[in-house]
Amino acid sequence: MIEDTAEAAQLAIAEEFAFFGDWTERYQYLIDLGRKLPPFPEALKTEEHRVQGCQSQVWLVAEGDAQALRFQAISDSAIVSGLIALLLRVYSGRSAAQILATEPRFIEAIGLAKHLSPTRSNGLAAMLATIKHKAAASAG
Template sequence: MMLTPPEASAAEAQAAIVEEFGFFGDWSERYQYLIDLGKRLPAFPDDWKTEANRLQGCQSKVWIVPEARDGRLFFAAASDSSIVSGLVYLALRVYSGRTPAEIRATAPDFVQAIGLSKHLSPTRSNGFAALLAFIQHTAESA
């Protein structure tokens, strides 16, 4: 149920994301790709969709559950929004399954590189920032 990214490092994951988004010429195609990525999130149990697991700061509902295992942090997450689910997938692809030190040392450079910062609504940008902050805070607390 926890997303384990295919790339060996967070830097490789970010590079792959930038390359993938480079295939699309306009933002309507990129939004569709985000929606498709959101469908790749592993199943998230309904009994995890509690207020305790709900990410604050998002207009859409986002639930996230961290798990520490073998010196690494894994995250499971879900959203009630298709585009936000895609954003969640991107964040987990970069950060889930990494050591706390790697998470802390990895700035979300892919956000600027693929143009997300310019093309997300203010509420989605704030929610995505809250998700990234939660991941960083979890790594700092580990």
């Protein structure tokens, strides 16, 4: 389920979340998305790949170049893994320029900003900053 553009991915995410009536259902959907993340190699769970600023453990790795960056990530938290799934859907496989130009509007669109604890919001911001930093570094 990879959309052609980051914008299309954000619209699809907003539409999917609109199906759920309350936040209990939305959190369950997030957890389900996190469970569907591809396996993350144990060998990559190193301090070098750990995202700083997240309360839970999060590891994020980028591969590729400025034309197409692919991200792999995982967390020890079910909800955070779901957030990772959303971020990867929007940003992974995109060019560095597209990653840098894409603001994560889906966070506001699905009401996530109002329903995350401050520590999870900080973690989400840290993951996003890491993705943007890796894109900027590859853009050179």
